[in-house]
Amino acid sequence: MNNKKFINNKLICPVCQTPLELDESAKSFICKKENKPHCFDISSAGYVNLALGHAGGGDSKECVKSRSEFLGCGHYKPISDKLNDLALKYIEKDSSVLDAGCGEGYYTLSLAKELSSEGCENSMVVGIDLSKYAVEQAAKTAKRSEVENLIYAVSSIYELPMPDMSLGGVVSLFAPCPAKEFHRVLKTDGILIVASAGEKHLMGLKKALYDNVYTNETRADTPNEELFSLLDTHSVSYKIELTSNKEITDLFAMTPYFYRTSLSDKQKLEKMEHLITEVEVDFSVYRKNG
Numbered sequence: 602m603n604n605k606k607f608i609n610n611k612l613i614c615p616v617c618q619t620p621l622e623l624d625e626s627a628k629s630f631i632c633k634k635e636n637k638p639h640c641f642d643i644s645s646a647g648y649v650n651l652a653l654g655h656a657g658g659g660d661s662k663e664c665v666k667s668r669s670e671f672l673g674c675g676h677y678k679p680i681s682d683k684l685n686d687l688a689l690k691y692i693e694k695d696s697s698v699l700d701a702g703c704g705e706g707y708y709t710l711s712l713a714k715e716l717s718s719e720g721c722e723n724s725m726v727v728g729i730d731l732s733k734y735a736v737e738q739a740a741k742t743a744k745r746s747e748v749e750n751l752i753y754a755v756s757s758i759y760e761l762p763m764p765d766m767s768l769g770g771v772v773s774l775f776a777p778c779p780a781k782e783f784h785r786v787l788k789t790d791g792i793l794i795v796a797s798a799g800e801k802h803l804m805g806l807k808k809a810l811y812d813n814v815y816t817n818e819t820r821a822d823t824p825n826e827e828l829f830s831l832l833d834t835h836s837v838s839y840k841i842e843l844t845s846n847k848e849i850t851d852l853f854a855m856t857p858y859f860y861r862t863s864l865s866d867k868q869k870l871e872k873m874e875h876l877i878t879e880v881e882v883d884f885s886v887y888r889k890n891g
């Protein structure tokens with residue numbers, strides 16, 4: 602959190618909902634509530650915890666570690682590139698953008714860099730996730746990159762610590778999609794970009810695990826037509842080749858299959874050193890109605 606001008610009033614106090622500002626030492630956020638302001642310290646990694654009663658949820662330390670290591674290999678860079686293209690094309694220049702359920706910030710950091718390098722000097726990117734482990738990892742990586750237009754907070758995305766109608770865009774990648782809350786924080790005509798697993802996403806991995814393999818179903822939590830209008834769709838589809846057991850097990854550990862697979866099926870990956878699998882991600886771009 603380096604640049605003060607970007608940060609003030611982007612977040613609100615989770616207790617009294619008044620806007621948060623950095624204090625003079627820039628080590629805490631305080632709300633403007635008269636008499637007894639609430640104070641939230643910025644961690645040494647550089648994030649703020651605004652989760653209150655929800656603290657402790659979201660992805661586990663192990664899951665965060667696996668996803669971080671897998672994403673760090675660059676296999677999902679085409680997904681990040683597509684997100685950046687769509688954000689630049691559709692989201693109002695110089696507005697703030699939320700990455701809701703940002704995980705360890707792989708897409709968030711790339712988006713923040715892209716926006717600042719494309720002349721959106723006043724665009725602020727806010728990454729929010731309920732997992733303290735994920736946000737800590739994200740903040741550490743951002744600190745090393747010295748990006749100025751990015752902040753991270755621990756919070757539930759179902760009760761965002763953000764003012765009404767304050768954002769030009771929300772991006773949601775493989776995370777829950779509370780459309781009503783996104784609608785609240787988006788400005789008039791604000792943009793919501795949702796990325797989710799396509800039909801054949803990770804088919805090769807599923808074939809390695811299961812005897813009977815089905816294509817993925819389309820997700821059930823697509824935004825209600827009253828709240829959002831669909832503007833555009835894109836599919837990113839390619840194959841990746843994994844050449845070590847670590848890459849294969851890291852990929853497996855970041856998928857929902859990790860929690861649904863029997864021990865005997867899980868054991869099929871134990872000695873696997875080579876896997877080719879499809880990656881298929883569907884992007885939907887929506888505009889806020891009303």
Ligand SMILES: C[S@@+](CC[C@H](N)C(=O)[O-])C[C@H]1O[C@@H](n2cnc3c(N)ncnc32)[C@H](O)[C@@H]1O
Nearest residue numbers: 659660702703704730731732757758774775776
């Ligand atoms: C599959 S991960 C995707 C992370 C990141 N968007 C990515 O694609 O790398 C889903 C993320 O949603 C977060 N999450 C789940 N429920 C949440 C909630 N209620 N509020 C905030 N984050 C949540 C998890 O902690 C996890 O980091």
Ligand SMILES: [Zn+2]
Nearest residue numbers: 614617632639
């Ligand atoms: Zn307050």
